[in-house]
Amino acid sequence: MKGALWLIPALPFLGVLLNGVLLWRRIPRKVVAVIACGTVGLACLIGVGAVASYMASPEYAAHEPFEQVLYLWIPAGMHHLGDGSFADFSVEMGFLLDPLSAVMLFVVTFVGFWIHVYSVGYMHDDPGFQRYFVYLNLFMGAMLLLILGNNFLVLFVGWEGVGLCSYLLIGFWFKEEFPPYAGRKAFIVNRIGDAGFLVGLFALVSVFGTLNYRELFGKISANPHLVEGDYVLGLSLASFVGICLFIGAVGKSAQIPLHVWLPDAMAGPTPVSALIHAATMVTAGVYMVVRSNVLYQLAPGVSEMIALIGAITAIFAATMGLAQTDIKKVLAYSTVSQLGYMFLAAGVGAYWVAIFHLATHAFFKGLMFLGSGSVIHAMSGEQDMRRMGGLRKVLPTTYWTFLVGTLAISGVPGLAGFFSKDQILAATFEGHALLWVVGLITAGLTACYMFRLLFMTFWGEFRGSEEQRSHLHESPPMMTVPLVVLAVGAVVSGWIGLPKLGHWDWNWLSHFLEPVVAVVGGHGEEAHHLSLGLELTLMALSVGVAGLGIFVAWRTYGGDQGLVGGERWAARFPALHRLLFNKYYVDELYDATVVRGTWATARGLYRFDAKVVDGVVNGSRHVTVGTSFLSGFFDKYVVDGLVNLIGWLLHRGSQFFRRLQTGLVSQYALVVIVGMFVLVLFYVVATLQG
Amino acid sequence: MDFLVTNGLALLFYLFAFLAVGAAVLVITLRNPMYSAISLLVTFLSVAALFVLRNAEFVAMVQIFVYGGGIMVLFLFVIMLVNLHRLREIQILGEQWPLAAVIAILFIALIAFVVFTTSFGPVNPIPERLVDVEGEALGNVQAVAWSLYREYLLPFEIASLFLLVAMIGAVVLARKE
C-alpha cells in the first residue's frame, strides 16, 4: 500500500481534472461534491493505509523513511560544488514517507476531508460551487505535494501551488471589491517570503548540488563542519540558509512582520479560512522548519531568532485579537498567535512539540472556523460580533462544539490544547525564561479573547436586526457533522502527546517523531529532564493563567452583559484600544512606505519609458517613413517605368506584327513561298559549300 | 530531213515546252476565267506530251484523262455554275506582285544554276523494260501495273479511300441546305 503513495497527491489533482476541465459545467452539484470529497477522502484512506504499511516495513524499523521516486524531473548537468568537486544536480519527482510526513498527511487529509464535506453545505447556494471545489481540490493536491515531496523543489512547487490557491480562494467572490484585493495582498506578501526562500535554495544547491532531503541532510549530518564555516555576510552557511528559508516561513505562516495578509484573507469563504488559513497552508512554514531541523540545530543563533519571532508574534497577535469585532478576524489573529507558539517550540529545539501543536491546532482552530461559518450562515452573512448574542439557544450543536474548541485552545486540562501548549511552555522554560514568560502571558490572553468571542457570540441577548432574527437557524447536518467530528478530534488529539511525568511516559508522538529529528554533533535532543514537581508547577501555572483569562472575559462579557463590559474597558483605555483595534497601524505603515515607494518607482520608470524609449521608437518612425518614401519613389518611377516600358514595347510590337494578319490568303501564300525559297537557298548554299 | 531526225526530240521538247509555258502565262494573266481554264487545258496537254517524251506513257494518259477530262470539266462546271464568266475582274494583279515576281525570277535562276552545274550522269533510256520473274514487261503500262499492284498496293488503296473521302467532302460542301 505504501507503493500507492503517489496516489495521495494525484487524487485531488484528478478531482481538479474532472471537476474543472472534463466535466466543467456539465454535472449536477451532487456529483461535483462527490468527486471533490471523494478524492480527498480516498486520499486520506490511502494515506492511512500507506502509513500502516510503512510502519510494518523494515525501513521503519531501521528508522529510515520510505522514498518513492516517480521520475527524473530535472536532469540538469554537472555542477561545480563549492569545495571543488562536481555534483550531478538533478531533481526527482519523488515522495518521502517518514513519521513527520505521516503526521502531516493524516492531519491534512482528515481535517481537509471534513472541511470539504462542510463546504458542500456552506457553499450550497453559491453560483461558483463547482469552481470552488476545483480550487479546493487543487489546493489539497498542492499541499500534499508540499508535505510528501522528497526534496525542497517539490516542496517549493507545493508551496507556490498553495499560495496560488490561497489567492484564488481568497478572491473567490471576485465581483466584490475587497476579496480580489485581499487575494493579491496575500499573494504578494507571500512572494516576498518566497524570494528569501529561493535564495536559501540557491545557496544549498551551489554548495551541495542537491535538494533531496536524505542526500542533503545526510551530507550535513555526516560532516557538520560543511555548514558551520563562514559563508557570507559573516554568517555560516547553516545560518544563512536557515534565515533565508525562515523568511519564506514568515511569509507563508504569517509571522511578524509578514502577517498582514492573514486577517484580510478572511474575505474568502469561511471553509477556506478553516482549511487554508488555520489547519494546513499556514502550517507549511512550521513543517518546513521541522523538516530542516538538521540545519537549524547547527545554527543556534537563527533558532533563537525563530523562537523570538514566534514569541513576539504570539503575544502581539493575541493583543490584537482582544480588540477585534469581526468574528473571523479574531480567529485569524488567534491563528497567527498559535503559529507563533509553533515557531517558538521549533526555535527552542522542541521540534516534535511544534508538530504536536500543529496537529491539535488544526483540529480546534478548524473546528472554530467552521463553527463561525455556521454562525455567519445563521446570521445571514453577518460577521460583526456586536450584532450577535444569545445564539447558543438557536444553534446548540454549533455552540457546544465551539465551546469544546474554545476550551481546547485555552489550554483547559484534558483537551488537546492543554497538552500541546503545555509541552511548548515546558520546553521553553529551560534556558529561555523570558520567552517562557511571554508564552505564559499569551496563554492567558488567548483564553481571554477566545472566551470573549464565545460570550459575545453565544451568550447574552440577541443584538441583531429583526430580519436576521427571523432567519436564525441551526445548520444542516452536512455542516454540523464535521463540527462534531472535529470536536472529538480536538479532545482526543492531545492524548498522543502526554507529558512525561516522572516515570510515567505515555508520549507516543515524541517517540514516533524521533527518527525525524537527527542528533547532530553535540546538539542533542532537548534535555527534557524537568523534575516531576517542576512539571506539575508549570502545568498549574498555565492552567491558572488560562483560568484568569477566562475569568476576566466572563466578568466583562459573560452572562447577559452584552457589549457593556467591553465598552467600559474601551472607555478606560481609549488610546490603547484604538491601537489594538487598528492592529498597531502596521498596514498603514506598510502602505506609506513599501506600497507608495513601489508606486513611485513604477511611475518613474514609466516616465523613462515614455520619454526615452518611446523617443527612440518615434525617431525610428521618421527614419522608416523617409526610407519608405524613397522606396516608393523608386518603385513608382523605376520599377513601374520598366514594367510600363515592356508593356509599351509589346503594344507597339504587336501593332506592327498585327499588320501581318491581313486575312488575305494570297499574302499568306506569298509568305509561305518566300519561306520556301529561303530554305531552298540555304540548302543549296550548304550543299555547295560542303 | 536529217535535221528532223537528229534534232526531232529536241524540237518536240522545245515546242511543247514553249506551249506549256505560254499557256501557263495565259492562265494567270487572262481576265476571263473561262479563257484561263482553256489555257490550263492546253498546259495539261503539253505536259502530257512532255511525259511521253520521257517514256512515261501511262502517266501521260492518266494526265490527260484525269486532268483534262476530269478536273478541267469540274472547273468549267463551277465557272458556269457561279456565272463567273460574266464577271470580270477589274484588276488582275494583286498587291504583292513585285515581290512575288522577284521571288519567281530568283527561284528560276537558282534552280537553273543548280541544275546546270550538276552532272547527272548517263541515262538508261529503257526504264520500262523491266526484267521480272515472269519475264520482260511488255511496255510502260504493264511495268507500272506490276509496280503499282505489288510494292505500292497500300498507297494505292489509300489513294482510293482518299478519293472517296474527297468526293463525299465535295458533295457535302456544295450541297444546298
Next chain:
Amino acid sequence: MDIGTAHYLVLSAILFAIGMLGIVTRRNMIVVLMSIELVLNSVNLNLIAFSYQFSDLTGQIMAVFTIAVAAGEAAVGLGILVALFRLRSTTELDRAMELKG
C-alpha cells in the same frame, strides 16, 4: 543539243514560278485554284524527269498518286468555293478576310 534532265528541271521550275505567281497575285478564287494545279503539274514533270534519269519506276508511280491527290484536292477546293460563293455572292478572295487579326 540533247535534251537532258536539266532542261526538264528548269522547265519545271518555270512552271512552278508561274503557278506561284498566279496564287499570290490573282484575286479570283478559280484562277488561284487553277494556279495550284499548275504547280502540281510542274512537280509531276520533275518526278518524271528524275524517273527517266535513274531508270526508276518509282517516280512515275508517285506522279500517278500526285495526280490522284490533285484531283481530290481540286474537287474539295471547288466545293469550298461554291459554298463560299453561296455565302458571299462573290468569288473574290480578298473578301474572305475572317482571319484578319
